[in-house]
Amino acid sequence: MQFWLIQTLNSVAFGGLLFLLSSGFSLIFGLMRMPNLAHGAFFMLGAYFGATFINWGVNFWIAAILSGLVVGVLGIVLERGLLRKLAGNSQGQVLVTLGVSFIIADVCLMVWTGDPVPVPAPQWARPPIFFMGYAFPTYRLVVLAIAVVAAVLLYLLMERTRLGAMIRAGVDDMEMARGVGIRVSMLFMMVFMLGAALAGLGGTIGGPIMQAYPGLDADMLPLALVVVILGGVGSLMGALVGSFAVGFIYNFGTALFPDFAYVILFLPMVAVLVLMPEGLFAGARQ
Amino acid sequence: MSRSGIASILALIALAFVPFMMGDFFINLSSQVLCYALFAVSLNLLVGYGGMTSLGHAAYFGIAAYGVTWLHTVAGWDQLTSAIGAVAVATLSAAFFGVLALRASGLSFLMITLALGQIVWGMAYRWVGLTQGDNGMRFPVRPEPFGISINSATSFYYFSLIVFAVSVYFIWRVVNSPFGASLRGARDQPRRMRMLGHDVWMIRWAAFVMSGFWAAIAGLLFVYYQKFVSPYAVSLQQSAEVLLMTILGGATTLTGPMVGAVIVTLVKNLASTYVERWNALLGLIFVLSVVFMPTGLVPGFQKLLSRKKKPSAPAEEAPPPAHGHGHAATPASEHAS
Numbered sequence: 001m002q003f004w005l006i007q008t009l010n011s012v013a014f015g016g017l018l019f020l021l022s023s024g025f026s027l028i029f030g031l032m033r034m035p036n037l038a039h040g041a042f043f044m045l046g047a048y049f050g051a052t053f054i055n056w057g058v059n060f061w062i063a064a065i066l067s068g069l070v071v072g073v074l075g076i077v078l079e080r081g082l083l084r085k086l087a088g089n090s091q092g093q094v095l096v097t098l099g100v101s102f103i104i105a106d107v108c109l110m111v112w113t114g115d116p117v118p119v120p121a122p123q124w125a126r127p128p129i130f131f132m133g134y135a136f137p138t139y140r141l142v143v144l145a146i147a148v149v150a151a152v153l154l155y156l157l158m159e160r161t162r163l164g165a166m167i168r169a170g171v172d173d174m175e176m177a178r179g180v181g182i183r184v185s186m187l188f189m190m191v192f193m194l195g196a197a198l199a200g201l202g203g204t205i206g207g208p209i210m211q212a213y214p215g216l217d218a219d220m221l222p223l224a225l226v227v228v229i230l231g232g233v234g235s236l237m238g239a240l241v242g243s244f245a246v247g248f249i250y251n252f253g254t255a256l257f258p259d260f261a262y263v264i265l266f267l268p269m270v271a272v273l274v275l276m277p278e279g280l281f282a283g284a285r286q
Numbered sequence: 287m288s289r290s291g292i293a294s295i296l297a298l299i300a301l302a303f304v305p306f307m308m309g310d311f312f313i314n315l316s317s318q319v320l321c322y323a324l325f326a327v328s329l330n331l332l333v334g335y336g337g338m339t340s341l342g343h344a345a346y347f348g349i350a351a352y353g354v355t356w357l358h359t360v361a362g363w364d365q366l367t368s369a370i371g372a373v374a375v376a377t378l379s380a381a382f383f384g385v386l387a388l389r390a391s392g393l394s395f396l397m398i399t400l401a402l403g404q405i406v407w408g409m410a411y412r413w414v415g416l417t418q419g420d421n422g423m424r425f426p427v428r429p430e431p432f433g434i435s436i437n438s439a440t441s442f443y444y445f446s447l448i449v450f451a452v453s454v455y456f457i458w459r460v461v462n463s464p465f466g467a468s469l470r471g472a473r474d475q476p477r478r479m480r481m482l483g484h485d486v487w488m489i490r491w492a493a494f495v496m497s498g499f500w501a502a503i504a505g506l507l508f509v510y511y512q513k514f515v516s517p518y519a520v521s522l523q524q525s526a527e528v529l530l531m532t533i534l535g536g537a538t539t540l541t542g543p544m545v546g547a548v549i550v551t552l553v554k555n556l557a558s559t560y561v562e563r564w565n566a567l568l569g570l571i572f573v574l575s576v577v578f579m580p581t582g583l584v585p586g587f588q589k590l591l592s593r594k595k596k597p598s599a600p601a602e603e604a605p606p607p608a609h610g611h612g613h614a615a616t617p618a619s620e621h622a623s
Contacts, residue, residue, distance in 0.1 A: 035393060035400075096576050102523070102526070222401050225397050258412070262405050270386060273390075273398065
């Protein structure tokens, strides 16, 4: 029983992390029509930055926000410096993000060496909580809470603010959005920054669970891809449901059949591709 | 015989003299180049002629490499049967993955191929019972085709050259066949092709499967050369490297990917003697080549020559295929369904 409880909690916490990663990925894909293949690298960078800030004695939460900001700024640089130059050539943009992800991964290897860098959780969240005779890892509950807060904030941003309305308009019909005077290029930058910052934040917050290690980017990127294939492009709801679905499948797969975790991940993806190739929540596109 | 035919034969003769001019190090390097050139040409069936950019092409390359190793060393099949079995498995996976990936087009296609490729990588890396995980698998002895040993650098080079030449000849035939024309048609004008009664999906799927088949042949060459296969063979880096070769050289020509393979393999080998950071360099070349040479070297070179109005473009660079209408960089993004 303890096993199932813990694994369920782990799955939910991991799903929350995936949401931080893939909500930004999905919004960027929805608006800019390109998968940002540097997104896994952003996540990894967030984890490394978080570890470094905490080592400098910065409070965990401030470290998380700082690394989100730094990665967000990096996102702006990438969008303004490279992607903007390739506007209209979305394939070129994708390949550039791939190239950038290789560069980031190699620079991380150079700076932080090949050994995993642990990211310590905040003091108070380390001892488990006991409830009804079962032990619950506190930090995972905290991660879940953060993901829920992030989801609510993103929902409010998208549904209740002017910026959100503009983003939705851009996702639905870019030409028309331009036509009614929305500065779509400004939106691109903001969404790219937001997505990068969320990935960076997620990196630090996921750090105590996953550690920062070389290859973290390549482990996370496919998960974000599968989330978006399941949930559909540009849909926040899709990203949320997809994240928790993948969180459960991946976590239970790893726990029960360690050899096959990746293959099990593949099954729902195949099912969705065959039955609903646009994803489960593909309201956004046409 | 056409000018490009003569050029190809001259090029082949020149390649046949490589071992007389170089030491073992460069002969081995040339064998590697041939293997990657075939790999890149196979990907180019999809990217250049089909307008479908795949980031999971290492899957079929790696499945063949792992397959032949597993069948030969674990299941104990003989060399020829293992090779045939491995290519069959890789081609079947391409047929299956093709059905899935072609549910989408454009960049969603790219994303799905990437996800599928990573799943194969995950199997190679994590399914330790089958693949020995990160340690990789050794392929003890090279086969002896017709009883001829291909253990020395020179003999393996000739073996690679023959496989390469025969494969590229068949690919060239396909590209210049009516099927090749309809593949280019499906790339540029899918709607008109449908109007004309072509089954665009089937054309693309057939190209996907063929491309997987030739990648599998390259995968065999790879494992025969290395005598070793590790998850790197199915990694995203490997897929990205071969895509870089294709795009750097110029995806709308048959020679472009070969030129790209020469450049990337040389840079990789020479750079790795000086710096450890191949991945950063790979990323950098990627960014630079996309930003500054969107159509690739060979088409750029051809354009340069034709602009100078030279009567005969150098035949060596220009076998006839695919003029590509000059917008080959984004053929697939036009028709996201």
